Amino acid sequence: MTTTPPPVTLDDIRSAADRLKGVAHRTPVLRSRTLDARVGAEVFLKCENFQRVGAFKFRGAYNAASRLTPEQLARGIAAYSSGNHAQAVALAARELGSTAVIVMPEDAPPSKRAATAGYGAEIVSYDRYTGDRVAIAEALAAERGLALIPPYDHPHVMAGQGTAALELLEETGELDALLVPVGGGGLIAGCATAAKGLHPGVRIVGVEPEAGDDTKKSLEAGRRVAIPVPRTIADGQALHIPGELTFPVNQRLVDGILLVTDDEIRDAMRFAFEHLKIVVEPSGATPLAALLSGRVEGLPRRVGVIVSGGNVDAARFAELCGAAGE
Numbered sequence: 622m623t624t625t626p627p628p629v630t631l632d633d634i635r636s637a638a639d640r641l642k643g644v645a646h647r648t649p650v651l652r653s654r655t656l657d658a659r660v661g662a663e664v665f666l667k668c669e670n671f672q673r674v675g676a677f678k679f680r681g682a683y684n685a686a687s688r689l690t691p692e693q694l695a696r697g698i699a700a701y702s703s704g705n706h707a708q709a710v711a712l713a714a715r716e717l718g719s720t721a722v723i724v725m726p727e728d729a730p731p732s733k734r735a736a737t738a739g740y741g742a743e744i745v746s747y748d749r750y751t752g753d754r755v756a757i758a759e760a761l762a763a764e765r766g767l768a769l770i771p772p773y774d775h776p777h778v779m780a781g782q783g784t785a786a787l788e789l790l791e792e793t794g795e796l797d798a799l800l801v802p803v804g805g806g807g808l809i810a811g812c813a814t815a816a817k818g819l820h821p822g823v824r825i826v827g828v829e830p831e832a833g834d835d836t837k838k839s840l841e842a843g844r845r846v847a848i849p850v851p852r853t854i855a856d857g858q859a860l861h862i863p864g865e866l867t868f869p870v871n872q873r874l875v876d877g878i879l880l881v882t883d884d885e886i887r888d889a890m891r892f893a894f895e896h897l898k899i900v901v902e903p904s905g906a907t908p909l910a911a912l913l914s915g916r917v918e919g920l921p922r923r924v925g926v927i928v929s930g931g932n933v934d935a936a937r938f939a940e941l942c943g944a945a946g947e
Contacts (some may be wrong), residue, residue: 627873628776628866629811631818634783637684641784644716645680648672648785650792655896660912663923665796667789670901670931674708674736676857677785677808677929678772682709684781685770686717694719699767701725701758703749703856704733705930706772711740722767724758730856732934749859750850773807774864783811787819789925795820797921800908802929803827803836803878804858806867812927813874826917827871827878828907830855830886836863836871837878854883854941857904857930879917881910889913891942893928902933903941 651666669677686698694717700710701724714721721742725734726749738744747757755771762769770778785808786799799816801809813825829836833851839862847862863871881889886903889910893901901909908926911917917924933941 627814627870629779629783629814629870631815633776633780634787634811634815637680637777637780638784638787640684640687641680641781644683645784646672647788650789651897651899653897660920662920664912665789665793665923665925666897666909666928667785667925668899668928669785670899670905670928672930674705674712675930675932676705676709676905677782677927678705678709679712680784681775681778681781681807681811682706682770683713683716685775685777686710686713686719688777689768693768696766696768697722699724699758699762699765699769700772701754702772703859704729704737705857705932707737707742708733708740708932710770711737711742715741722761722765724754724761726754730932730934730937732937733932736932773805774866776866779807779811779814779867779870781811782808783815785927786812786815786925789927790816790819793923793925795923796823796925797923798824798826798917799925799927800826800828800911800917801927802858802904802907803829804860804904805864806836806871807864808927808929809875810867810870814870817874824876824921825874826911827875828911829878829880830858830907831880831882833858833860834878834880835861837880839863839868840872840875840878855886855903855907857902858907879911881907881914881916885910885914887941890938894942900931900933900938901928902930905929905931
């Protein structure tokens with residue numbers, strides 16, 4: 622009997638880490654006695670809100686882009702994204718002397734659209750509720766001869782994202798559990814591969830917004846399940862189906878998925894600001910929301926949390942945090 626090799630391995634993640642040295646930031650791991658006391662565990666927050674472009678996405682985008690041939694880089698790169706991967710590919714392309722064309726939803730946060738354009742990318746808009754961003758990006762890539770770097774369904778992207786967990790565990794040592802936001806599944810696939818490759822007993826828990834529970838439904842069904850495009854403040858997790866490559870990895874390695882409400886996400890953003898003195902975007906706050914709301918059953922002693930990003934403008938942040946607890 623033959624088995625299909627996994628799209629990403631611990632060695633792939635270590636290789637990505639070598640490529641990212643001196644290019645990506647080695648982001649801080651924050652602790653809070655207030656947080657530990659409130660949840661009853663030692664919590665280690667890997668703060669990817671301090672990563673370049675303000676989110677973990679730069680890791681995967683740069684790892685993938687840096688492996689393109691000189692000819693591919695000369696023709697340019699295409700991507701599709703609601704914001705963070707868009708910025709990451711735009712910056713990676715600029716760093717590598719290439720150009721980028723990014724397909725973004727019309728309702729993407731203005732700050733993310735502005736940052737993507739600021740890195741020099743061309744933006745092509747579409748309606749996320751009626752348009753097919755993958756088809757649009759694939760057509761553009763074919764028409765212009767561009768290399769397409771998807772936001773999660775790519776081995777090099779997954780490997781790059783896994784370096785966040787690799788760094789966290791290098792600093793903390795073995796953890797009992799790791800909480801990771803889940804959108805398309807690339808971050809948790811990479812992080813689970815790294816964490817379980819180093820410490821097979823670690824419990825991997827994904828967190829989704831309640832309205833965007835496609836991965837939870839899919840894992841329960843044993844196959845990829847599509848849902849209507851979710852409406853949630855966690856725009857980075859507003860996907861309707863798990864990735865084709867990421868899902869089998871997460872089927873094998875993820876121990877469970879938790880859901881949090883938009884109000885719980887707001888509360889977590891406020892907690893992070895008031896007690897940790899950091900700004901976290903809604904998608905980045907979902908694992909912290911799961912902890913603070915007591916949704917993690919049988920909470921172990923040492924828990925890692927991937928805080929995936931902090932890309933939210935001041936007005937939106939104030940609006941969201943002002944609504945918390947009302």
